[in-house]
Amino acid sequence: MNRHLIAASDLSRDDALLILDTAEELARISDRPIKKLPTLRGRTVVNLFFEDSTRTRISFEAAAKRLSADVINFSAKGSSVAKGESLKDTALTLEAMGADAVVIRHMASGAPHRLAGWIKGHVVNAGDGMHEHPTQALLDAFTIRRRLRGTPSGGLDGVRVTLVGDVLHSRVARSNIALLGTLGAEVTVVAPPTLLPLAVEGWPCAVSCDLDAVLPKTDVIMMLRVQQERMNAAYFPSVREYSRRYGLDVARMGALPEHAIVMHPGPMNRGVEIAAEVADSPRSTIVEQVANGVSVRMAVLYLLLGGADLGGTNE
Amino acid sequence: MTATWLIRNASLPGGERTDLLLRDGMIAETGPDLTAPGAQVLDADGLLALPGLVDLHTHLREPGREDAETIETGTRAAAHGGYTAVHAMANTDPVADTAGVVEQVWRLGREAGHCDVQPVGAVTVGLDGTRLAELGAMADSVARVRVFSDDGKCVADPLLMRRALEYVKAFDGVVAQHAEEPRLTQGAQLNEGEVSGRLGLAGWPAVAEEAIIARDCLLAAHVGSALHVCHVSTAGSVEIVRWAKAKGWRVTAEVTPHHLLLTDELAEGYDPVYKVNPPLRTAADVDGVRQGLADGTIDCVATDHAPHPAEYKDTEWADAAMGMTGLEVALRAVQQAMVDTGLLDWAGVADRMSVRPAAIGRLAGHGQLPAAGGPANLTLYDPAARPEPVDPATHASKSRNTPFRGVALPGQVVATFLRGTPTVLDGKLTS
């Protein structure tokens, strides 16, 4: 694997399967009384979060601690970043503190790329602007594999996945489209035309504006969070209309094949893109996605940090 | 009293070889085998003698942003790139929207002495797009402003643009528009297209440029005035300008060196050295603007030299300033994009980089093909030179944000003469 995990589109099929298979093994330690492995003892993982995200940060923190790594949390609000210190200077400070890996979440697409040029440690992208959120896609793939495959191994060949929502602004969508394609799934995106990128025709997925037509042919439906601010920028006229045309309500859940599962990266707008009853139904994987996130992030940290350092080239 | 210079065996843009005798700021004589006892001799065998280059679009940053560039360093950079005159854009701090500021800029340029600085006046007060600036006062000032632009920002209000176009007719002025419909480019980071979609960067659609150009061509025609379009970047914009010219309307246009060579794919590493407004576009757009420059639809090359200090570029893309330097590599970039590809000959380069920009800027004393009796503003250029790849550490500009770092551009400016006085000799600044 590369030195860094910045984009799901950087992962080959073998890379992705290695992460998922490793995560399968690491998932077992949640069942043990001692939820700890000594593997990353003495290594330092820094969580560098410029965007509020308790859920993802805690997930990375748990993953690092279960591998016995030391964790330092650096959130933008309480630090020099709030006083206007540049990303570069923050990076150099972390470097001086001896960070072996930096997990970064930032509002600007491309921030992890820049960070990788400034530090010697490994960079894990926890979400950059609208660009990518690779560990989310990995835990989504892990979840799909567990739910839909008898024994969780191999890829997702032939699995039909539908993503619904604000694809244009969604890093989760970009990462998932890339990774699911790499693993052999068939991806369809559904959204109002205003929330699809102009060049989506060139993306490795089918496109539809009609959710109801797609539902019966879906094995996995993944709902993306839609932000209410988009309404003010005229992406759609009202929350009501959005929900009516693109929301997953109980009736639509009934139109899915029996084995189909419902996913959401969180946090949810209950009642907007997903009805409360759907979110709470047994078809929904939303809760297990969170647990799977820790296993997948453990696998990523182990594969990046657990072996020999591959030299200082920043790829 | 400037020294007398005898330039031997230069090649004129049309192809003929000649000697040139420069005396008292003029080209005193041309012809083969001239003699001039006491003159300094420059062997120009293998060198092109171009009329001194004229830039219609430069940001000298002074007053207000001297951390990025000053009139001193910017004009040194211009001379280094073969320029004898530059138009200094008005988005300084304070904005050049009064006679006072433009006269200050003009004076600082004269004092620096490396090339002529022709100030551009703002169209609106403070560039706020709501009130006309005192265009007449600036025209009457010692700076003799004829080109007016809010560049950096678009004059978006159609009524205000109409008024500006009408008003400048009184003193043969021209409004130079930075064509960008602001409602379509809020938060935009990169050309809207395949690359921006993939990279997760908000798009800057071509239509935001083209719609304004179309509107302004129609306005200029309607009121019978002159429009100049800054930094044309899309193939569609070229078609619109071509259409307007075919109708006989007084529309001129410019293109930057970087839009002649670079595409949006360079943004893939998120290095903000490639962040610019208007953004780098697609290969089809590069072809379109090259064709436009070749057939004269685009009248001239203008650098849009936009220096920024390191901390404005050494950051994440969304946070970085937009702009690229260009004065010192422009002629070489044009050689690579246009001459070496067979799209334009050197006579064409002389036309696009000196004659026409001087005409559009209404700049007397510049843009005249080298001939006896004309002002001694000359650029001696070696197209066969193959220097080291571009290294901004060797640039005279204060700023280092060139997108051509590490690129092997052909050619070298060997000497620049400003009214008979060399500002560059042997490729190096004389001061």
Added chain:
Amino acid sequence: MHARRGTESPATGSPPDKRVLEPDEIRRALTRIAHEILERTNGAGDILLLGIPTRGVPLAQRLAERAGEFEGRTIPWGSLDITMYRDDLRLRPARALGKTELPPAGIDGRTVVLVDDVLYSGRTVRAALDALTDLGRPRAVQLAVLVDRGHRELPIRADYVGKNLPTSQREQVKVLVSEVDGEDAVLLSEHEPDEPEHKGALA
């Protein structure tokens, strides 16, 4: 150690591998170990055989099945991957993990018999002991290996040994098991002069 007809080793020009154990000898050794386990654990009432991936696992399965046949009941077995506990992780790029599968009853209070193909420096077994500590508290831990090739670097010894094979550190011992390699055999070969020692991979 008997020299048998050799198999050509992959590196050209090096001497062929020596076969030091044939399938029949392996079968008899495993049978003997199965009997020894039953003897020393008084009928294997509470034992659990845990094979260390990769080849320790099929060996553990065979031992469990054989002992189970002799005793007339099922003897539990599983696998214990020790990758995360190795002391030499930083010497090579991160490795893929093997499977850890324990029976539902776990290891608490049981006698765990670790099973591996080769015992060398002892570091693998040390890692396995650490892994067991994090999984529970066995009553006792024993070790069964098919081949003991000497050169211990830690105070670790095997309770059950299929074959003692004195070797030099320049030599490499390779165990083949039919479940993984298509045949049963133990091979001995010389290192290439610049070949890294494979101690970490076998130990």
